[in-house]
Amino acid sequence: MQGQLNPDNRYGEPKVIDACSLFGVLDTTGRRFSGHGVFKAIANMHDRSNGLGGGFAVYGLYPDFADYYALHIMFMGPQARSETEAFLNVHFQVFHAEPVPVRAAAKVASPPEIWRYFVLPRRAESETLADDDLVIHRIMHVNTTIPSAFVFSSGKNMGVFKGVGFPEDVADYFRLDEYLGYLWTAHGRFPTNTPGWWGGAHPFNILDWTVVHNGELSSYGINRRHLEMFGYYCSLQTDTEVAAYAIDLLVRRHGLPVEVMAKVLAPPLWDEMEQLPPKERELLTTLRQVYGSLLLNGPFTIIVAHHGEMIGLTDRIRLRPLAAAVKGDMLYLSSEEAAIRLVCPQLDRVWKPRGGEPVIGRIGTPMALPSEGSVQNSKVVLR
């Protein structure tokens, strides 16, 4: 039952060390745009990944179905779809279902069957959970009990597309050039501990939260066990999965502001906390006491997104790179500045966020320029 890993999910140790490429862009006015620049940027960091995983999260994706949960599900065995659909038909109202359109000629490895379902949860009278929690409960059921079926995207008006291949090829496979979104994140994967597989590619998602990650969460074990107490079961065999669930727990369910969530995942060192004013020190100490099991240990840079917000965060001693840049209403986050410059050569400001200090872009809130960083724009050479 729940809590037991799907026995068919057979890919070795449940942990992976990454040295990946990350890219994210948000238009803070909420205007939707094509992902062409995103594909170009993530492809420019081709050498950071090795073809064993690529993926994208797109927000503002399904305006025609904006009120329905969009479940993207991969089926890796012959019975998986029929068994899953039987489950969906009992527990959800399914308003529309279709295979996710793909280009069969794209350079991806052994693609599984991937469908999307626009649904609302049915509830028994005895069920008092909110819709979001009900949906999570049922996703966990599919992922841990139906062999070879994995729900990898479950938010409204957004979607995750991911698979085994270089990110630019994954974009090609899923025909992402045909979609619009106001927030895009992208990931190129370099798995070193486990084979790359379709479910293990980034982004990791629950409801409308997504996380792309470069690094290694050595706290995976304790994070995972802590999350199980709240009904989150890791089934995708990559460490980043815990970050998506932890953020949903902290922000959506426990109501912490994003800035406080960042201090749970990447708290200051004890020595640094001692230098702070008493009130701040007390808050941070309390967070360590209450949420110590959700601290993400090990090197990481993550780009977290949900509707209306994109957040860049590194571990507290920044053992993985992150460049941030602002141009007008646009916020860019990237593993490398060159990828940003490729799609937006003239920037208002580019900077390297300090470890543990989140960079937050919000719809409707013009980007504030940090005092640090550079206004340096490359001299333009006209040819």
Place this chain on the structure above:
Amino acid sequence: MHVEAGRDGNTVEVDAAGLSSRELNLRLRELVTAGATHIKLLNVAGQRYIGSDLDRPVTLEIFGTPGNDLGSFMDGPSIIVHANAQDGCGNTMNGGTIVVHGLAGDITGLSARGGKVFIRDDVGYRAGIHMKQYQERCPVLVIGGTAQDFLGEYMAGGILVVLGLTLGSGHRHRANFVGTGMHGGVIYLRGSVESQQLGKEVGVAELDDQDKALLQGIISEFCGHFCMDPRDMVAGPFIKLYPRYLRPYGPLYAPTHRGAQGQVPRWKVPG
């Protein structure tokens, strides 16, 4: 490959748009072997290891954003970047000069064994980590702005100068763990830091005349690259950070009856 004939026979322009790191560096090697002494690289976009395998005097001028490990292992060329540099700039370089008209990313100048790196603005984490020196080889890393944490971490040699020019008046450097594990070389720091920002392995001293003479030469060179006036900077105030121990972590790995505190400091002014 787009190469244009140079104006004076020895200057060439290379359009790097769409070239992989390997293609670009192969082309540079060919051009330098053919006698080019000045190469302008246009539309550079993240190509790595630029100049890595070049071992003779040549000037590379970079327009666009060079990728990680710019000038790593290089031995002799001069690289001028009219933009920001990414991570690992000057990684293990042996000789030559890198001048960045902007900021640089993490681990700038890591493990450098010689040559000079001048960054006009700020640098990221761990600048100068494990720089080293031997006999006449002594790398110099000059940071015009400020640095993030772990500046000069595990430094084993060389000269690291931080000028603090991007700090607002009254602002101190924010870097923590400055010189953690430092066991060689010297850091000259302009602008204020508090003692808890320093690693346990560094001592603080005032500059003596020898330091000042050394620093004046370095600052003049820095200002020459960026058309700045050295006079304000030379006045400081500077502090000198030096390693207190030759082997700060010796007892952790190879216990001795002397222990770290018994080690003899091996400080001498380089240069």
